[in-house]
Amino acid sequence: MVKEIERAGIPVVHVATVVPISLTVGANRIVPAIAIPYPLGNPKMDCTEEKKLRRALVEKSLRALETEIHEQTVFED
Amino acid sequence: MSKRRILHYLNQFFGQIGGEDKADISPMIKEGQVGPGMALNQGLKEVAEIVNTVICGDSYFNENLDEAKAAIQNYLDEVKPDLVIAGPAFNAGRYGMACGHVAEVAAEKGIPVITAMYEENPGVEIFAKYAYIIPTADSAAGMRKAVPAIINFVKKFIETDGEVGSPEAAGYFPRGIRKNFFAEKRGSLRAVEMLIRKLKTEEFKTEYPMPDFDRVAPNPPVADISKAKVALVTSGGIVPKGNPDRIESSSASKYGKYKLTDLLEFTEDNSETAHGGYDPVYANQDADRVVPLDVVKEMVGEGKIGTLHDYWYATVGNGTSVANAKKYAADITKDLVADGVEAVILTST
Structure with a gap:
C-alpha cells in the first residue's frame, strides 16, 4: 500500500515495527515502531508517558516527511 | 548412515503454547516433536528423527531479533543437528520472517534448512538464499499437502546428499545460487535458438531471469x-x-x-x-x-x-x-x- 500511494506522488511515512518487511514492500520513509500489537504506544506506561512516546513518534514521522531522501531511509533517531 | 538428527522450529501457535496472547513468549526448546513435527517425524522415520523442537512467539522473534537469534544460535550449538526444518509458515508474515532468520543463523553454521511458505510471505523474498523454501498454500488449511511435500523434500535431500537439483526440478523457490554444469549445446547456439523462438512468438525460457525490482522512487519531501x-x-x-x-x-x-x-x-x-x-x-x-x-x-x-x-x-x-x-x-x-x-x-x- 505504501508503494502505491507513493507512486501517485504523495510522500508516505511508514510507521512499522518489522522494518525488514517495510523495506521489502518498498516503503521509502520508514520510522521503526514500538511493538507489533501497539506500534505507537506502550500499555506498560501510564497514559501521559504513553502519549508523550506517541507524540515523539509522530513528530519523527513528520520530520521524515519533511526530509529530502534519495533512497529507502530508516529514520532511527 | 545413521538417522539424521533434525531440529524443528515452530511458532507459539503450532508449538501448542497459545494464540496471539502468547505471541510474545521468548524462545524455548523441547525434547522430541511437537504439533506438525509429529507427522513430519512419522514420515521421515526411516531416515531421520526430529530430536528437538524450538518454539518462539512470532511477535517476540520480530521485536527482539538479536536476543531471538542468539537463542537459536545456542540451541544449534547444543543440539548440533544435521538439518533444520522450520514451519511451515504459510502466509503468516511474522512466522515466515522468524523461519527465515532461523535459516540465516543455521546457514552461517553450515546447517541446511528446509522450510515451507506461501509465495507472498515476505520471508520468501528476504531469506530464500538461506533455505530451501517449499511452496505452500496461503493458510494452514494447506497443512495436509505441506507436510508430505516437506517429507519428500527432506528424503530427497538426504538421498542425494544435498544435490537436490534445480528449483524447478525439486520444487523450491529459487535461491539465487548459480551452479556450473555442462550444457549439451554451446551458448551461442542456445541464444540463437531462443531468439528464433521469440521471433516466432513461441514460448521460450530465459537462462537468466532479470530480477523484478518494483521500486517507486521517493517523492520530494513536504516543504512545510x-x-x-x-x-x-x-x-x-x-x-x-x-x-x-x-x-x-x-x-x-x-x-x-x-x-x-x-x-x-x-x-x-x-x-x-x-x-x-x-x-x-x-x-x-x-x-x-x-x-x-x-x-x-x-x-x-x-x-x-x-x-x-x-x-x-x-x-x-x-x-x-x-x-x-x-x-x-x-x-x-x-x-x-x-x-x-x-x-x-x-x-x-
Whole structure:
C-alpha cells in the first residue's frame, strides 16, 4: 500500500515495527515502531508517558516527511 | 548412515503454547516433536528423527531479533543437528520472517534448512538464499499437502546428499545460487535458438531471469508540514466499534473509509481492531496505539500540522494478497489525490 500511494506522488511515512518487511514492500520513509500489537504506544506506561512516546513518534514521522531522501531511509533517531 | 538428527522450529501457535496472547513468549526448546513435527517425524522415520523442537512467539522473534537469534544460535550449538526444518509458515508474515532468520543463523553454521511458505510471505523474498523454501498454500488449511511435500523434500535431500537439483526440478523457490554444469549445446547456439523462438512468438525460457525490482522512487519531501494536508492510513485494522464493514480478520477482501471529523481520539467505546494477526487487547483498549489520531488532532490544533483529511482508511494486512493491497491502495489514493492530501502517515502492526 505504501508503494502505491507513493507512486501517485504523495510522500508516505511508514510507521512499522518489522522494518525488514517495510523495506521489502518498498516503503521509502520508514520510522521503526514500538511493538507489533501497539506500534505507537506502550500499555506498560501510564497514559501521559504513553502519549508523550506517541507524540515523539509522530513528530519523527513528520520530520521524515519533511526530509529530502534519495533512497529507502530508516529514520532511527 | 545413521538417522539424521533434525531440529524443528515452530511458532507459539503450532508449538501448542497459545494464540496471539502468547505471541510474545521468548524462545524455548523441547525434547522430541511437537504439533506438525509429529507427522513430519512419522514420515521421515526411516531416515531421520526430529530430536528437538524450538518454539518462539512470532511477535517476540520480530521485536527482539538479536536476543531471538542468539537463542537459536545456542540451541544449534547444543543440539548440533544435521538439518533444520522450520514451519511451515504459510502466509503468516511474522512466522515466515522468524523461519527465515532461523535459516540465516543455521546457514552461517553450515546447517541446511528446509522450510515451507506461501509465495507472498515476505520471508520468501528476504531469506530464500538461506533455505530451501517449499511452496505452500496461503493458510494452514494447506497443512495436509505441506507436510508430505516437506517429507519428500527432506528424503530427497538426504538421498542425494544435498544435490537436490534445480528449483524447478525439486520444487523450491529459487535461491539465487548459480551452479556450473555442462550444457549439451554451446551458448551461442542456445541464444540463437531462443531468439528464433521469440521471433516466432513461441514460448521460450530465459537462462537468466532479470530480477523484478518494483521500486517507486521517493517523492520530494513536504516543504512545510504545518501547512500541509495529512491523511492517516493503516493496515492494522482499526475500525469503528462493531466493525461496520465487517472487514475480515485475515485475508481482508476490502478496506474501510471512516469519518474522523467528530473524533478527538480513539477510545474503547468508539473503535476496535479487526486484525486477527496480533493480540487485539491493546488496540481495543486504545486504538491511538495503532493510528495516532489523538496526537495528530492535537498537533493540528497547535498549528503544527496544517489540516487532517476527513477520513481514515483501514484494512487488515494479515495474509492479505499483494494484488488486493494494491487495489485498495489505488482506490484510497484516488480519494487522497482528489482531496489534495499532501502527505500520508501509514501505520502497520
